[in-house]
Amino acid sequence: MVLVFAESPKGKFKKAAFETVSYGRKVADILGTDCVALTLGDLKDDAAQLGTYGASKVLQVNDATLNHFDSQVYAAVIAQAVGQVDAKTIILSHSSTGKSLLGRLAVKLNAGSVSGVNTLPTNDGAFKIKKNVFSGKAIAEYSISSEVKVISLMGNAMPPEANGSPAAVEALSVDVPVSKIAVKDVKTIEGTVPLPEAELVVSAGRGMKGPENWEIIESLANELGATTACSRPVADTGWRPHHEHVGQTGVAIRPNLYIAVGISGAIQHLAGVNRSKTIVVINKDPEAPFFKAADYGVLGDLFDVVPRLTEAIKNYKAAN
Numbered sequence: 001m002v003l004v005f006a007e008s009p010k011g012k013f014k015k016a017a018f019e020t021v022s023y024g025r026k027v028a029d030i031l032g033t034d035c036v037a038l039t040l041g042d043l044k045d046d047a048a049q050l051g052t053y054g055a056s057k058v059l060q061v062n063d064a065t066l067n068h069f070d071s072q073v074y075a076a077v078i079a080q081a082v083g084q085v086d087a088k089t090i091i092l093s094h095s096s097t098g099k100s101l102l103g104r105l106a107v108k109l110n111a112g113s114v115s116g117v118n119t120l121p122t123n124d125g126a127f128k129i130k131k132n133v134f135s136g137k138a139i140a141e142y143s144i145s146s147e148v149k150v151i152s153l154m155g156n157a158m159p160p161e162a163n164g165s166p167a168a169v170e171a172l173s174v175d176v177p178v179s180k181i182a183v184k185d186v187k188t189i190e191g192t193v194p195l196p197e198a199e200l201v202v203s204a205g206r207g208m209k210g211p212e213n214w215e216i217i218e219s220l221a222n223e224l225g226a227t228t229a230c231s232r233p234v235a236d237t238g239w240r241p242h243h244e245h246v247g248q249t250g251v252a253i254r255p256n257l258y259i260a261v262g263i264s265g266a267i268q269h270l271a272g273v274n275r276s277k278t279i280v281v282i283n284k285d286p287e288a289p290f291f292k293a294a295d296y297g298v299l300g301d302l303f304d305v306v307p308r309l310t311e312a313i314k315n316y317k318a319a320n
Contacts, residue, residue, distance in 0.1 A: 002028040002035045003087035004055065005078055007097055009188075011044035011067070015197050016093040018053045018160035023120075023153050024091045025054025025164075030123050031089065037167070038081050040074060041066035051167025053160055059085070059172040066176065068183040069097055073176065075104035080174040082109060082148070094152040095196065105150050112144035118157035135248060135271030155196040156254035193227050195246060200226035201255045203246060203273075204234065207262020207283065207302055211239040216306045217261060223313045229253070231263050247272035262302045265290025282306065 004024035006017040021037050028035035037055035039047050040063070047058045061077060078101065082090060090105060092098035094116045106113035114129055121129040126143050129151065133140045195201065202221040208214060221228045228244060235245035246253050248271035258276035262283060263269060270293055273279070281294040284301050291297045298305055 001033050001085055001087045002031065002089045002091060003078075003082055003085060004035060004037045004091045005093075005098075005101070006037045006039050006050055006055075006058075007093055007095065008039055008041065008043055008045065009069075011042050013045050013049070014194075015160060016095055016155055017050070018162070019155065019158060020091055020093045020153050021050050021053040021055050022160045023158050025161075026120055026158075027089060027091065028054075030120060033088075036085060036087070038078065038172070040077060046166075047169045048166035052162045052164050054164055055167045058167050058169045060169055061172050061174055061176070063176050065179065068179075068186070069100075070179045070181050071097075071100035071104060073179050075101055075108060076177050077174050078105060079108040081172060084172065084174075088148055090148070090150045092150070092152040094154045098152040102150055102152050109148045109150065110146065111148035111150045112146035113150040114142045114144065115152045116154050117151050118154045121151075132275070135267075136274045154254065156199070156256075195227055195229055195244070195251045195253050198227035198253065199256045200224050201229050201246070201253060201257070201276075202226045202259045202261065203229035203231070203263060204261040204302075205231035205263035205269075206233050208234070208239070213303070214240070216303070216310070220259070220261075220306055220310045220313075223310050223317070224257075226257075226259075231266075231269050260290055260294075261306060263290060264288045265293060282309075 002024050004021050006021055024035045034056045035054055037050040037058045039060045042064055047060050050058050092101055102113055102115050117129050117131045119130045121127055128141055128143045130139050130141045202217055204217045229246045230240040230244045232245050232247050234240050235242045247269040252272045254275040256277045258273050259280045265288055279294045280296045281290045282298045282302050282305050286299055
């Protein structure tokens with residue numbers, strides 16, 4: 001059986017949960033088994049909808065103590081669920097939550113593990129699966145020989161597919177350990193799509209000259225329905241919050257469209273965005289390294305180009 005942990009922060013499913021369940025369904029088909037989803041904590045969303053994305057059944061541990069994430073507690077609960085349903089393949093999202101859980105689960109289950117995969121496994125006598133390595137410059141294939149396997153799926157690696165029907169939801173009884181962590185306060189960013197889940201991203205760098213000019217980036221992002229991001233120097237100088245920093249030392253993203261404004265394209269930045277499906281670069285320096293990685297490049301002053309692009313998008317939306 002394939003067991004998929006469907007994350008539900010604040011009781012709600014995000015795109016990552018649907019991606020992981022859809023992926024789990026395909027893995028189950030390859031292995032000739034069932035795909036079952038697992039949810040933890042109080043839910044505001046209907047767990048049955050996970051059946052639409054491929055789960056044949058949803059197991060729910062409805063315990064309020066699981067509303068706040070604790071990797072030790074979650075790993076213990078998921079390991080119990082694995083034992084109860086005799087799952088052989090466990091799939092997580094490659095989110096901060098999944099990264100915290102993968103190693104713990106592998107140890108508890110004596111399982112082989114691979115993090116951040118972006119392809120389906122093969123099952124021709126050996127369980128093999130691929131992932132990007134060396135900041136996307138190469139692809140490595142891993143073979144997992146253990147009976148139980150734990151893998152995490154990169155965000156935006158495979159789109160969610162809602163072509164099924166609602167699934168039955170069953171309560172699962174497990175022993176929930178007492179957390180050693182006391183949560184006093186939780187602060188999260190509201191109102192925007194998180195960068196790892198964003199399909200459209202508008203990012204800017206030091207070419208903006210100062211934080212007072214960021215309004216033109218936000219205007220473009222608003223017209224596109226995109227999430228804003230920035231380069232590391234911009235975050236380090238305090239122009240933008242650190243959660244917007246994309247790159248090798250920040251958030252690695254895989255959007256469908258990445259627009260880089262006033263960013264030279266240092267290798268550390270490219271390492272975090274080079275899996276974007278389409279890259280558009282706006283820069284006045286014809287020697288900017290980013291142009292070599294771009295699908296489309298605009299050579300010009302961003303303070304002239306970006307407002308004109310925003311206006312063109314407004315006009316297009318009004319006409320259509």
